[in-house]
Amino acid sequence: MSTEASAATPTPPRVVLEGVRRSFGGVAVLRGVDVTIAAGEVLGLVGENGAGKSTLMNILGGDLQPDAGAMRVEGRAFQPRSPSDARNAGIAFVHQELTLFPNLTIAENLQLVRFPRRAGGPWINRTVSRRLAAQSLERVGLQRSPNTRVERLSAGERQLVEIARALDSDARVLILDEPTTSLGASERDRLHRLVRELRLAGLSAIYISHELHDVLRECDRIAVLRDGAVVATGSAGDFSVDSLVRHMVGREVRQLYPARRSSPALEPVLELRDVTRRGVVRGITFTVHRGEIVGIFGLMGAGRSELTRVIFGLDRHTSGEILLQGASLRGGPWQRIARGLALVTEDRRLDGLCLEASVADNLALASLRTLSRPPLGILHRTAVDAAVRQIGADVRLTGTADLEAPVARLSGGNQQKVVLGKWLLTRPRVLVLDEPTRGIDVGARAEIYQLLQRLADSGTGLLVVSSDLDELMGISDRILVMRHGDISGSFEPGSLERERLLRAALPASVA
Amino acid sequence: MNVRELKTALNYDVDATERQRRLTRQALGAAPVVLFVLVVCIVGLQSERFVTRETAVQIMAQAAPTVVVAVGMTFVLLTAGVDLSVGALMFVGAGLAGHLAVAGWPLGLAAGVMVAVGVAGGFVNSVLVTRLGLMPFVATLAMLYIGRGAGRWITETRAINLPESFLVLGASSWLGVPTVAWIASAVAVAGQLVLSSTPFGRQLYALGANAEAARKVGVNTARVTAAVYIVSGACAGLGGLLALSQLGAVSPRFGELYEFDAITAAVLGGTSLYGGHGRVLPGTVLGALLLKTVFSALVSVQANPYLYPLITAAIIFTAVLVDTLRTRLAD
Numbered sequence: 134m135s136t137e138a139s140a141a142t143p144t145p146p147r148v149v150l151e152g153v154r155r156s157f158g159g160v161a162v163l164r165g166v167d168v169t170i171a172a173g174e175v176l177g178l179v180g181e182n183g184a185g186k187s188t189l190m191n192i193l194g195g196d197l198q199p200d201a202g203a204m205r206v207e208g209r210a211f212q213p214r215s216p217s218d219a220r221n222a223g224i225a226f227v228h229q230e231l232t233l234f235p236n237l238t239i240a241e242n243l244q245l246v247r248f249p250r251r252a253g254g255p256w257i258n259r260t261v262s263r264r265l266a267a268q269s270l271e272r273v274g275l276q277r278s279p280n281t282r283v284e285r286l287s288a289g290e291r292q293l294v295e296i297a298r299a300l301d302s303d304a305r306v307l308i309l310d311e312p313t314t315s316l317g318a319s320e321r322d323r324l325h326r327l328v329r330e331l332r333l334a335g336l337s338a339i340y341i342s343h344e345l346h347d348v349l350r351e352c353d354r355i356a357v358l359r360d361g362a363v364v365a366t367g368s369a370g371d372f373s374v375d376s377l378v379r380h381m382v383g384r385e386v387r388q389l390y391p392a393r394r395s396s397p398a399l400e401p402v403l404e405l406r407d408v409t410r411r412g413v414v415r416g417i418t419f420t421v422h423r424g425e426i427v428g429i430f431g432l433m434g435a436g437r438s439e440l441t442r443v444i445f446g447l448d449r450h451t452s453g454e455i456l457l458q459g460a461s462l463r464g465g466p467w468q469r470i471a472r473g474l475a476l477v478t479e480d481r482r483l484d485g486l487c488l489e490a491s492v493a494d495n496l497a498l499a500s501l502r503t504l505s506r507p508p509l510g511i512l513h514r515t516a517v518d519a520a521v522r523q524i525g526a527d528v529r530l531t532g533t534a535d536l537e538a539p540v541a542r543l544s545g546g547n548q549q550k551v552v553l554g555k556w557l558l559t560r561p562r563v564l565v566l567d568e569p570t571r572g573i574d575v576g577a578r579a580e581i582y583q584l585l586q587r588l589a590d591s592g593t594g595l596l597v598v599s600s601d602l603d604e605l606m607g608i609s610d611r612i613l614v615m616r617h618g619d620i621s622g623s624f625e626p627g628s629l630e631r632e633r634l635l636r637a638a639l640p641a642s643v644a
Numbered sequence: 645m646n647v648r649e650l651k652t653a654l655n656y657d658v659d660a661t662e663r664q665r666r667l668t669r670q671a672l673g674a675a676p677v678v679l680f681v682l683v684v685c686i687v688g689l690q691s692e693r694f695v696t697r698e699t700a701v702q703i704m705a706q707a708a709p710t711v712v713v714a715v716g717m718t719f720v721l722l723t724a725g726v727d728l729s730v731g732a733l734m735f736v737g738a739g740l741a742g743h744l745a746v747a748g749w750p751l752g753l754a755a756g757v758m759v760a761v762g763v764a765g766g767f768v769n770s771v772l773v774t775r776l777g778l779m780p781f782v783a784t785l786a787m788l789y790i791g792r793g794a795g796r797w798i799t800e801t802r803a804i805n806l807p808e809s810f811l812v813l814g815a816s817s818w819l820g821v822p823t824v825a826w827i828a829s830a831v832a833v834a835g836q837l838v839l840s841s842t843p844f845g846r847q848l849y850a851l852g853a854n855a856e857a858a859r860k861v862g863v864n865t866a867r868v869t870a871a872v873y874i875v876s877g878a879c880a881g882l883g884g885l886l887a888l889s890q891l892g893a894v895s896p897r898f899g900e901l902y903e904f905d906a907i908t909a910a911v912l913g914g915t916s917l918y919g920g921h922g923r924v925l926p927g928t929v930l931g932a933l934l935l936k937t938v939f940s941a942l943v944s945v946q947a948n949p950y951l952y953p954l955i956t957a958a959i960i961f962t963a964v965l966v967d968t969l970r971t972r973l974a975d
Contacts, residue, residue, distance in 0.1 A: 216860050217860075217862055232854070232857040232860060232861070233857075234849065234850045234853045234854060234857065234858075234920075235853065236849055236850075236852075236853050236920045236921055237846060237849055237850060237853070241846050241850075245843075245846065245847060245850055245858075245861055245862075245863065246843075246847075246861060246862040246863060248843045248846070250843070255842045255843075255844070256837075256841050256842060257841050257842060257843060257846070259841075
């Protein structure tokens with residue numbers, strides 16, 4: 134007598150994302166992302182900075198709400214309102230910056246909200262706690278006593294504890310965000326072995342990394358994110374480093390960038406000679422000429438922002454020389470501003486603007502000394518007002534007839550224009566910009582590019598740091614690529630090919 | 645290559661630096677103990693009346709109220725908060741209890757009232773901080789002024805002299821140790837047990853280390869924060885009782901500056917103003933004893949009384965400096 138085995142119900146995919154969209158202040162970051170992850174599968178997620186990886190994972194992890202789209206976990210609708218919701222549904226996010234408490238022990242970290250107690254009283258049962266913690270540690274292969282304080286663990290060990298914590302809460306999907314950045318080679322191997330074991334036990338994982346070799350080796354399938362959408366997906370065997378890079382990079386240049394009118398002079402205006410700051414940047418040498426726009430490309434952690442801080446005098450360099458118009462640059466930011474240097478920082482809300490102050494006050498901020506009258510240094514009010522109004526017009530601040538309004542109310546684009554206006558008022562010889570168009574809509578971006586162009590045409594030397602390759606290619610005369618604290622390549626006009634630039638930026642093991 | 649390999653490649657010795665930092669941090673942590681031993685030795689050599697049992701008993705009795713208040717303060721400091729109102733709460737409680745005692749109420753009930761006033765004040769602080777979201781400094785400073793005002797109103801700015809029965813508590817001892825010191829020890833032990841062996845205590849440390857992460861992991865941060873202010877208030881009430889039983893009177897300046905003594909004792913004992921680090925035992929208790937020993941020492945060598953505020957300032961400054969250095973090394 135044969136009984137036909139009932140047709141196995143196909144297991145629904147572990148995670149499904151359909152048409153996920155998300156914008157920030159009018160700028161679309163995710164434009165309809167579709168991703169599927171099967172049970173026991175490791176999906177690699179790659180893409181340039183700004184492609185939308187973090188936003189997508191934050192949505193999956195419950196930290197952000199999508200504007201549109203649907204998510205399903207194990208067949209059930211998934212709409213987390215908080216990280217706790219996501220965790221309860223089995224999504225465990227292991228962030229790049231770990232969220233363990235260094236002043237507590239491993240066991241305490243693992244059991245912070247579910248300590249075993251003695252006989253129903255308030256006291257923690259340390260024996261049971263230690264036993265349970267030891268079991269959790271065994272699952273991830275960490276051979277440390279559960280009573281060890283987390284502050285004594287290495288980065289790799291802490292990461293294992295985080296994973297143990299995720300497994301303790303019955304994670305079904307593990308999201309690993311750049312998991313190997315702080316790991317040594319052996320710890321990296323240990324992590325990969327663990328992921329393989331967990332996968333065999335049925336756990337799914339999302340592996341986000343720039344280490345493309347690791348992604349190709351450890352993942353079953355790969356999805357490439359570009360400009361907020363998945364442009365390529367397939368099994369890992371179908372990809373190579375080359376094809377991944379090509380997918381990450383290829384896109385049409387939008388008609389955003391104004392044509393250059395004058396070509397740069399030969400006179401150097403900013404020179405860096407073998408500039409080193411221990412632990413941050415090494416042997417940086419390059420020159421910016423009058424009227425030239427030099428772009429600096431690189432991934433996060435390459436040392437670009439740190440370099441701008443060294444140039445501006447916020448951090449001291451340990452060796453090498455920086456020259457402005459042939460004379461050595463010394464001293465702190467104020468002395469350098471007086472010599473004609475200006476810096477537009479990466480995060481205008483953090484250290485570029487005084488948010489509660491008015492537009493006018495922000496515009497005048499770097500020029501107060503020049504606008505004040507000796508001997509008492511009292512501000513010449515009429516001069517200030519005139520200067521501020523003029524510069525406001527120069528940078529084309531839109532819709533702000535009211536220069537007295539607090540700058541916090543302006544749009545991102547207008548805020549950035551205020552920052553630029555502040556510096557333009559100081560008539561800089563060299564303007565350094567770090568991510569000048571981050572979080573700004575297309576319209577304002579075009580205007581800012583035109584502004585930069587005009588500046589260069591009038592003789593100012595510009596140094597533009599950016600993660601946006603298109604932007605750099607659109608406005609720069611020359612592009613330097615930084616990788617791991619030094620310059621890995623210099624690309625002259627004519628040889629500005631996107632793929633070569635990206636390769637120069639990727640970790641050496643990949644490129 | 646990754647961050648660690650990068651730093652090594654750029655001649656940045658990661659491991660040695662970390663080890664060095666840890667050792668320096670531990671050395672800084674031992675500073676109060678070293679200071680204590682130093683003070684006792686120096687003064688002991690100068691005045692033979694100092695290192696005696698009488699002095700020790702005296703210091704224990706004087707330190708008792710401070711210890712109790714400092715235990716409560718330790719809880720608050722662990723969350724990176726502060727409670728500036730403890731002295732004022734002591735005053736209000738003492739004023740109320742004083743009137744009741746003079747009107748014939750027994751010691752036990754009056755004592756209960758003092759603690760209740762402390763709890764009530766702490767509750768108000770907790771609401772201000774967790775519900776209204778006020779900065780602890782601001783909220784408890786406001787309570788300080790309200791408390792001082794209320795206390796002066798209750799006592800009509802006149803001293804209240806308490807009946808004999810109250811002084812018994814302050815004057816008695818058991819096995820050679822003053823009763824108030826026993827009570828303070830019990831509070832310290834209880835406080836340390838709660839901190840090290842209850843989920844609430846451990847969550848407290850987590851909150852102090854990283855409030856946002858604690859919330860994300862599921863700790864009820866509002867409830868934990870509210871609780872510490874109530875604990876601090878209760879300790880203020882109890883500390884006030886111990887102080888009252890020794891002084892025998894409620895003057896308009898009762899409890900003044902207790903908050904700073906409590907904070908100094910805690911910070912000297914290793915509690916960080918930035919939250920997340922600190923112990924009641926041995927830390928805060930040791931800090932309180934150190935503070936009172938220094939003052940006893942000053943009296944013993946008949947130092948110029950005008951120097952006292954300067955010495956206090958120097959001690960507070962040193963304590964906070966050590967704390968800041970220790971915290972910075974931890975990053």
